[in-house]
Amino acid sequence: MGSSQSTLSDKPWRDVTWGGKQDLLDLVKGFKPSTDEVNHVRILLYGPVGAGKSSFVNSVSTVVRERSAIPAAVSTISGASFTVEYKTHKIRKGAPKEYYPFVFNDIMGLESGDDVGVRAEDIRLAMMGHVRDGYKFNPVSTLSESNTQFYNSSPSANDKVHLLVCVLSANSPEIKPSVIQKMKEIREAARDLGIPQVAIATHIDLIAKEVEKDVKNVFRSEYLKQKMSEFSSTVGIPMNCIFPLKNYCNGVENEDDMDTLILTALKHMLNYADDFVDTL
Ligand SMILES: Nc1nc2c(ncn2[C@@H]2O[C@H](COP(=O)(O)OP(=O)(O)OP(=O)(O)O)[C@@H](O)[C@H]2O)c(=O)[nH]1
Ligand SMILES: [Mg+2]
Structure with missing residues (x-):
């Protein structure tokens, strides 16, 4: 954390209604896919090892359930990817077996070499709904159609x-x-399938x-603005589709400003996902 990273501008470079958490929460809680074709929208997260x-997934669960939750295991050491299995995370709504109509x-992680981390081709298969839960990605070979246990040959709209x-x-x-090369392949595959894309920082x-002291300062950080503009050109996602946030880790208590950032990202995710579902 160098001093150059701590320069704050007087004027924020993005508008946020701090204190608007409840409205966002109501929006998210009231979300329903606009078509009966699907029971939920499916959101796929990808990125480097340890990106968060x-x-x-845990943060969203913490915010919408208004208490801490540990549905997705998080790494404590960096290096190899901690998540190895493909898994759909549902978020409980209240009553047992009642879930929000969005899943993650x-x-x-993508790792750095050609033969480590998830393969871009496997992510393409996942986007198309061909990968079943529980599949352990193999960095050296792509999921094959002959793997009848994990290859879903006729995915429904819900699986996509x-x-x-x-x-x-x-x-x-x-x-x-x-x-970066893997990300480019993944992005192009999504583009070809018409799947919308956003990013979180x-x-x-x-x-x-x-x-660190006050997340409300986030949109005054010149360093972050610079970093996000680098991300934007690296991953080809416009600045206004990159949402910065702080995740819940280590049992941190719910905090309204953190929630506002997480819910802002989630709100846009649900809107974009729903736009796509509407075209199915
Ligand atoms: N300070 C801080 N730590 C974070 C944040 N998000 C995640 N972490 C920590 O970063 C580490 C990696 O987070 P994970 O969520 O396991 O990352 P991942 O992208 O799932 O990583 P892989 O499954 O290994 O690919 C964990 O120790 C988290 O507690 C954040 O916003 N702020
Ligand atoms: Mg993980």
Whole structure:
């Protein structure tokens, strides 16, 4: 956290209604896909190892259930990807077996080499709904149609991915070229399938002391603005579709301003996913 990273501008570079958490929460709680073709919208998260993909699923659960939850296992050490299995995360609504009509698919990290981490081709299969829950991605070979246990040859609209979310850490060094290449392949596959894409920038609390103390300073951080503009050109997602946030980790108590950022990202995700579902 260098001093250059702590420069705050007087005027925020994005408008946020701090204190608007309840409205956002009501919106999210009232969300329903606009077509009966699907029971839920499916949101797929991808990104480098340790970016905060699993933590984001947990954060959403924490915010909408208004208490901490640990549905997705999160890594405590960095290095190899912690999430290895493909899994659909549903979020309980209240009564047992009652779930929100949005689900998340958490996937292992992209890693840096050609032969480690999830393969771009497997992510393409996942977007098309061909990958069943429980599949352990194999960095050296793509899921084959002959794997009848995990290859879903006739995916329904519910199985397909309706929004692709790129998860990046605002506190990471430059993304490795091999990871950027994988991201490009994934992005192009999503584009060909017509699947909309957004990004989240996690770990904002680690970029500047002022943001760590008060996340309301996030849109005054020049460093973050710069970082997000780098992300935008690296992953080809416009700035206004990149949502910075701080994830819930280590049993942190619910905090309204953190919730506002998480819910803002979620609200846009649901809208984009629903737009796509509408075209199915
Ligand atoms: N300070 C801070 N830590 C975070 C944030 N998001 C995630 N973390 C931490 O970063 C580490 C990695 O998070 P994960 O959610 O496991 O990352 P992942 O993208 O699922 O990683 P893989 O499954 O290994 O690919 C964990 O120790 C989290 O607690 C954040 O916004 N701020
Ligand atoms: Mg994970």
